[in-house]
Amino acid sequence: MKTRRFLSFLLITATLFSALSCSNNEKQAPKTAKNVILLIGDGMGPAQVYSLILTSSEKTAFERFPYSGFSITKSASNEITDSAAGGSAIANGTKSNNGCVGMTADSIPMPSMLDIFAEQGKKTGVVVTCAVTHATPADFLAHNITRKNTEEIALEISKKEKLDVLFGGGKKYFTERKDGLDLIGKMWENGWNIYDSLPQIENNNARTMVLTCRKHPVKAPERGDFLPQATAKAIEMLDNENGFFLLVEGSQIDFACHDNDSATLVEEMRDFNKTLNVVLDFAEKDQNTLVIVTADHETGGLTFIDPDGKYTRTDFKWSTGSHSAIFVPVFSYGPGAERFSGIMDNTDIIKKIMDITK
């Protein structure tokens, strides 16, 4: 009897010990990621995310993320940032002046995380629902004293030696230029494949640009599933043994908020939500991809109130047609994702990402 009790004691101890050492091993496992997918909802503050939760009958993609935090967005020049300085801080980790893309406040050009990853031998891509020369993509792809120099930004993009995938709008900045240059022709000569739509892509291994329109694509839902489909295609084209970096922007969340257009905001958030589900489905399968979702700033000063003060309705209430100073959410999934909890500065995001991908 005693022996049997002693044996079962031994068995329980051994099981406990192996369970403990197992969880220790998990804790000590290196938190490194091979791939990074960064998604920016332009103008997407906490209320923009909540507008989706408020109007959705199903669980949103945002609720699939295990970790979340907040990012402070002010720029070097202003308490309230614009997309150029807000995106630049995320892209290269330095505070810049409003209007500047890919530069410090002293106008020193900074390599973006896309450039750093490309240098490391990872494939890189950008997918947006605006002109590819617009502030946020330009922050990752170019360096200019002002975001308004769209033709200069297009020229710099066309000369990039290390960029594999670029999907969005803005053809006119490549072909209808004051200097008369045909950048699309030049890029074909330099090995790029360039199309008007995603289904035209023939070779997943060639550097590929898809520009669907002259300037910005139309708003959601009229542009269909361009963003989720372009994101899925980009992941398919970029996934390789050395890893990849992909920037995805829900660019027109900001446009809807500047217009204080609640219905379009919800449509843009649904589009972004579908895209997040595509990314999370890939990351869950892959288990080697860090996914970060954040914003460059909030737009519209949005909140939800009952105008009668009875707490029975939730009307959309906009307080400005411009940007606001409120901090923006950060959602994270994958190896090292827990490091994006709490309140951080927008310049901290690249530091954390670089640490996790070392």
Ligand SMILES: [Zn+2]
């Ligand atoms: Zn804006």
